[in-house]
Amino acid sequence: MKCFIPLKLVSILPLFIHTLFLTANVFAIPAPRQDSSTSxxxxxxxxxLCDANVKQYSGYIQVSPSTHMFFWFFEARHNPKTAPLTLWLTGGPGCSSLNGLFVEVGPCKTENNGSSTITNPESWTEVSNVLFLDQPSGVGFSYSDDVYNVTSSEQASADMYKFLQLFFQRFPQYSKLDFHIFGESYGGRFATSLGKYIIDSNNKYENGKNEKTKINLKSVGLGNALINFLIQWKSLTDFMANNSYVSINETIINQMIDAWPACEKATTKCNQEKLANVCLRAVDVCAGSNTSYASYYSNTGLSQYDVRAPVESMTSVLSPDYVNYITKPDVLQEIGANSKIKYLVCSGRVGLNLYPELPLDFSSELEFLLENGIGALIYHGDADWICLEMALNLNWKCKSKFSSAPMKEWSVDGTSAGQVKCADNLSFVTIYNSGHEAPADQSKAAFDMFTKWISNIKIE
Structure with a gap:
């Protein structure tokens, strides 16, 4: 069977899910590809380019005989030898991390329809070395010489880990730095999965069973991340009813409430059986038909990523000005990108390959990181519906402590920027007046949050 996702539901699924068809063949969610090649x-x-005042490297690292992963790395503007290293992963699944570079946290932004760039004074490279990685293979400028389809976040993590090992071999001066992984939207799944992969590999290192470079993982940052499909999608109706920006028709909210039990049942079955056809059925029940749970949201005419904006604004997400800039022949040559690759902000093929794991709960991976002392910063824009319930539901040693911790106001330069709730190594931050790409909407607040987080300073 094939499940059709209507175009008007573009705004309902995580950032990229702008695809049309889902192929529901029966297969188990696969393990990572095992590649014995050492080449x-x-x-x-x-x-x-972008920032002429710092060292930067870009191009490809070949993680297998056929797979070439594109990256763009910038040293920190200050104290790069001691500043941490941050890996940025955009979500989708299937969206290029260069969107994070040019639209959100990188050292420059484009202007004049992409004809030139301007300095971003609130870039996260002010305080951190930052590595932007296009992954999985087939995303952005990354490519494979043969047909290689990544079909799970675990499989993507194996490739990313191989990339990092090769990156540190080529640039050993960065291998001992504190390491942070920031993932946005579906990238939050990539971040938690890679984090667990690193911890497991580091444990082998400590036990003398791994000759790889030990990665000094300190934290993961999850921006408007989809971690627990069941909890977070259910919270959409609460957000619609209680957001501080717009009043939504009560009939639409009630329609969603009535449609929720079927979505909940299908999602629960997906998590129990973990079969692709079962999980694709859950996506269909929750968002695939005109009477599915999430379909009713489209009747509001509002963007799912920012309740303040009309749904038409979603088109700018997939056609930002920076694409005109990075696809210019001279720029392609300067950054070492393969000019034969057609750059897309989001890859439909990669998104389809990862669709079966969309309804799966990734909470256990985040819980694993917390229990192993890795910090977790969960942040979201208050005009986006990804919310607090997911964090409260995490089962870890400080669950009750986090639950009872107060939500405190957070200010930047004397102006209220949001709210913060924290306990032990978990912090939850709400950024006011921002949507799905919070650092793009509130760059000063996001920069303050990031700077304090990686410096182990209380966000307040």
Missing amino acids: SKYDIVSSN
Whole structure:
């Protein structure tokens, strides 16, 4: 069978889910690809684009005989030898991390329809070395010479871990730095999965069973991340009824409430059986038909990523100005990108390959990181519906402590920027007046949050 996702539901699924067809073949969610090859290839250049005042490298690292992963790395503007290293992962699944670079946290932004760039004074490179990675293979400028389809976050983590090992071999000066992984939207799943993969690999290192470089993982940052499909999708109706920006027709809210039990049942079955056809059925029941749970949200005419904006604003998400800039022949050459690759902000093929795991609960991976002392910063824009219930539901040693912790106001330069709730190594931050891409909407607040977090300073 095939499940059709109507175009008007573009705004309902995580950032990228702008695809049309879901192929529901029966297969188990696969384990990572096992690649015994030790061959590697570096095709890396250094330019002075975006920020001419820092060292930067971009290009490809070959993680298998056929798979080439594109990255763009910038040293920190201050104290790069001691500043931490942050890996940025955009979600989708299937969206390029260069969107995070140019639209959100990178050292420059584009102007004049992408004809030129301007400095971003609130770039996260002010305080951290930052690595933007296009992954999985097939996303952005990353590619494979053969047909290689990543079909799970665990499989993507194996490739990312191989990439990091090769990156540190090529640039050993960054291998001992504190390491943070920030993932936005579906990238939160990539971040937690990679974090667990790193901890497991580090444990082998400590037991003398792993010759790889030990990665000094300190934290994961999850921006408007989809971690627990069941809890977070259910919370959409609460957000619609109680958000502080717009009043939504009560009939639509009641329609969603009535449609929820079927979505809940299908999602629960997906998590129990973990079969692709079962999980795709859950996506269909929850968002695939004109009477599904999430379909009613489209009747509001509002963007799911920002309740303040009309649904038509979603088109700008997939056609930002920076695409015009990075696809210019001279820029492609400067950054070492393969000019034969058609750059897309989001890849439909990669998104389809990862669709079966969409309804799966990734809470256990986040709980694993918390229990192993890894910090977790969960942040969201208050005009986006990804919310607190997911964090409260995490089962870890400080669950009750976090639950009872007060939600405190957080200010930046004397102005209220949001709210913070924290306990032990978990912090939850709400950023006022921002949507799904919170750092793009409130760059000063996001920069303050990030700077304090990686510096182990209380966000307040």
